[in-house]
Amino acid sequence: MEYEVVIGLEVHVELKTESKAFCSCPTTFGSEPNTNVCPGCLGLPGTLPAINQKMVEYGLKTALALNCTINPYCLFERKHYFYPDLPKGYQISQQTLPLAVNGYLSVYIEGREKKIGINRVHMEEDAGKLLHVGEYTLVDCNRAGVPLLEIVSEPHINSSQEARAYMEKLRTILLYLGVSDCKMEEGSLRCDVNISLRPKGSEASGTRIEIKNLNSFRSLQKALEYEIERQRAILERGGAIEERATMAWDEEREITYPMRTKEESLDYRYFPDPDLLPLVIDPQWIEEIKRELPELPDARCQRFQEQYGLPPYDAGVLTSSKELADYYEGVVSLYPEPKTVSNWIMSEFLRLLNAYNLEPHEAPVSPQKMADLLHLLKKEIISTKIAKQVIEEMFATGKGPEDIVREKGWVQISDVEALEAIVEEVLAAHPKVVEDYRKGKEKALAFLVGQVMKATQGKANPNLVNRLLKEKL
Amino acid sequence: MEIYQLTAHELKALMERGEVRAVEVVQAFFKRIEQVEDKVKAFITLTPEQALEQARAVDETRREGRDPGCLAGIPIALKDNLCTEGLTTTCGSRILAHWQPPLEATAVSRLRKAGAVILGKLNLDEFAMGTTTQTSAFYPTRNPWDLGRVPGGSSGGPAAAVAAGETPLALGSDTGGSVRQPAAFCGIVGLRPTYGRVSRWGLVALASSMDQIGPLARDVTDCALVLEVIAGRDPLDPTSLPIDPEPYSKALVPQVQGIKVGIPREYLERAEPGVKEGVAQALKRLEELGARCEEISLPHLEPALVAYHIIAAAEASSNLARFDGLNFGLRVSGRDVEEMYCNTRGQGLGPEVKKRLILGTYFLSKGRYQDYYLKAVKIRTLILQDFRKAWERFDLLATPTTPTVALPFREETFPPLENYHSDIFTIPPSLAGLPALSLPCGWSQGLPVGLQLIGKPLQEPLLLQVAYTLEQAIEFRRARPILEVS
Ligand SMILES: [Zn+2]
Secondary structure, three states, X not given: OOEEEEEEEEEEEEOOOOEOOOOOOEOOOOOOOOOOOOOOOOOOOOOOOOOOHHHXXXXXXXXXXXXXXXOOEEOOEEEEOOOOOOOOOEEEEOOOOOOEEEEEEEEEEOOEEEEEEEEEEEEEEOOOEEEEEOOEEEEEOOOOOOEEEEEEEOOOEOOHHHHXXXXXXXHHHHHHHOOOOOXXXXXXXXXXXXXEEEEOOOOOOOOOEEEEEEOOHHHHHHHHHHHHHHHHHHHHOOOOXXXXXXXXXXXXXXXXXXXXXXXXXXXXXXXXXXXXXOEEOOHHHHHHHHHHOOOOHHHHHHHHHXXXXXXXXXXXXXXXXXXXXXHHHHHHHHOOOXXXXXXXXXXXXXHHHHHHOOOHXXXXXXXXXXXXXXXXXXOOOOOHHHHHHHHHHHHHHOOOHHHHHHHHOOOOEOOHHHHHHHHHHHHHHOHHHHHHHHOOOOHHHHHHHHHHHHHOOOOEOXXXXXXXXXXXX | OXXXXXXXXXXXXXXXXXXXXXXXXXXXXXXXXXXXXXXHXXXXXXXXXXXXXXXXXXXXXXXXXXXXXXXOOOEEEEEOOEOEOOEOOOOOOHHHOOOOOOOOOHHHHHHHHOOOEEEEEEOOOHHHOOOOOOOOOOOOOOEOOEOOXXXXXXXXXXXXXXXXXXXOEEEEEEOOOOOHHHHHHHOOEEEEOOOOOEOOOOEOOXXXXXXXXXXXXXXXXXXXXXXXXXXXXXXOOOOOOOOOOOOHHHXXXXXXXXXXXXXXXXXXXXXXXXHHHHXXXXXXXXXXXXXXXXXXXXXXXXXXXXXXXXXXXXXXXXXXXXXXXXXXXXXXXXXXXXXXXXXXXXXHOOHHHHHHHHHHHHHHOOOOOHHHHHXXXXXXXXXXXXXXXXXXXXXXXXXXXXXXXXXEOOOOOOOOXXXXXOOOOOHHHHHHOOOEEEEXXXXXXXXXXXXXXXXXXXXXXXXXXXXXXXXXXXXXXXXXOOOOOO
16 A cells, blocks of 8 residues: 655754843853753742743744744743753743744755645743763753744655755754754754654544654654654554654664653643733734845745856755855855856865865855955966865965965966977877877877876966867877 | 830831931830740741841941931831742741742842841741641741731731731732731731732742732831832833832822722621621721712622632642752652652642642643633633723722631631631732732721722722721721730
8 A cells, every 4th residue: 555654843943042031041052050040940939930032033033934924912831740850840831822823834855846834833941951970860950941942844744855855944944044053963953753654545644653852854864764664564564553652763773762651641731821921922023023034045046046047956055054155145246157156166165165064154265265266267377177176275274266376386377388399299209199180089189188288287278288289280 | 105016107207317226126126026926926037137237237327327218227027938038938838948049039129228127037828828827837827916816818927927016017928818818817907019010029929920919017108118119110020010119108198088989799798797897887987088988799709719719729739830859948859750759749848738739730630721720710801890890980999808807726737618718808809910908997806807998900099098098087006916925
């Protein structure tokens, strides 16, 4: 039987506000345990929460970028459970009236657009962290109270590739908005998935399995691939999927395994937090934020195609991160040949960025230096081959292209007299090849060009060498 | 007349005229405490050294000709659910018996800034859950008028301390009547301000949507004096209102001419005859002074009581979830964290608190939420509507504060329903967030009877003015319990 895969994602995003969601403690990552804490986020008696407006602003930005409807007012509610990382015994979250609902996000699978629905975007506070040391468990409350957005997709995702594309797109949007670091390895972007299989064409929904602990795009995709196959195998031999099971992904063994679940399903006893009045969102504020939204990846991709005449593929790659798109536009403004710039960035520049594990804005090759390099190439001061060496040097040393070319003596030889002499020498040294060429063997010319280049350590102007050789022959 | 018998504003005048020093005042009250505290048991913690030091500083400031603040040198004592930095704050519970908060309630820091001298922390029902001060984990407080009777609760310590002359002023907290009911039982004035008038920062929460800090004092002027210091917006409490306090105490004039007072029929009918009679007398006096009293119906009295207990228990079950033995307070260890939770809460909390937490958890649980919590919230809306309708015709409402006078002590673990009912008249304004005040207005069985005045939101000035006018006319002011001095 053919099965349809139904996936929904629940993404938690740590917002990079300066202070926590309901107190003024800093949100800095990696501080000494329990240093970014106050009576409020430690849940001491007598303390009260005060809403961080920046959290709401970032929430609104994200919700608008995801095409959501903003609720005119929303509620903060308390979600209760006892756990050592939860100082108040409840988490301030949103349940009945979240910040925003009914949005979507577009992903492109093999060039085709697919809209994936966003069910809701809500604000909540993060819990602390537990550190297990020997027989003890230590509590670090630095993270307790850090603002989170929970973004819940509709179950519109039908494959592991789509899930990954959704996650990558979401991350790109969040980075464009500047509302989060989105560092999966530090936990500032976390993702849980719900997955079920059902016979193709069936309307009934299959039994859902939740998978947690997905800390990278790769584990997201791998875990889904594994889980889809696991469930398919069970269904095919007529078995039943576990009810309400929660699985975890084992990164090492690349398998999902059932997590230890509480005996009874928890009753969170949500109710409106009486310490926080309903949050009324001023429509004017929404308008203001809308006006100030940066150009988002899809719009920028479209513009790159229209304004620079780039093919969709190039535009897609270049706008996949805000920094890369900014970099591209920086270079193009100094060297207005969009496709050439695109080629150089997509090949050499990205290759070297990866090799050095850098973000575009961290590259030692500034847009100015990149443009300088392309100018050298255009003026035929260096050849393409040399240019590739120069950019390597630029990454390695941080120097400008002119300095490198001068220091290394890589200036292209375009002096006709100097080259003529070398051409003569090469022709004299290879009479056999010359003869082959004259007999009509075109390939022989390439060999001769190569010999001239070799004699000049690659510095000869290849066009000029071609012309001279043809003349002499 | 002895210093301990004076009101705060009388002491203030004496000190400002230089007739008595703050140190003498504070010493006089500690002497009184020494004499009667064994009988009354109003305090949990006394801070004589710090108090005297504060008093000396006030005297010094005054000697230097600088302004020591509008409550300079005036003693005040605090209900022990108000956080005092570095000073044990127990909430009357074993679970916090040794807890020294790193924070201070905004109301308390405003009092300190105004120069008030803190004498100590006062007894209460555990976590303010009760109407008798018997649920305190330490000891019950006794009513100074009759030591065999309860002082009311949960601010029983504050009410008894003021009545016994152990302090001229006290700060309490009022959720369903915890300031007004003990004020009525102890024959003093107690004010519950409009919800949001006084910051709740530093008040250990019982039911956040109703908790308000309020003063208890011997007369209306003193209540006004405290209110003008503690009121006003506080960024630390998002539910505090952005309204500046006024000099309420200076605006008190004996004038009630033409003021329309509504008398809710259902309330008066429910009071015992002696209380009914006392209140009727006071209302008659009010009419003679020029007010226009008229009956009105506020029908949702019984449902209000039920709704209150559901909402209060639900919010309390949530607010008290933080008492888990981890970050502060008592920890009783166990084999694992679950057992530690159970041991800590099992041994740290008393039976009344446990009962309410279990009920509150039940009211919020799946399948019960709609039937209990949501229904209670709807009843709350009905009560708001009742009051809104009343405000179309009246400037304020007058009721007995309690259906009975102070009740005798009972020994049962779980008090009879009668005890829960002693908040029945104070609960509706609590649910509606209205300001309300209890004024001693007469006697029944030799015990004080309280008159409750309920105002429109933020109408404390009118409330205080009417109470002040009546107070001047009914000669209760100078009545003091006779406590044999040991
Ligand atoms: Zn904090």
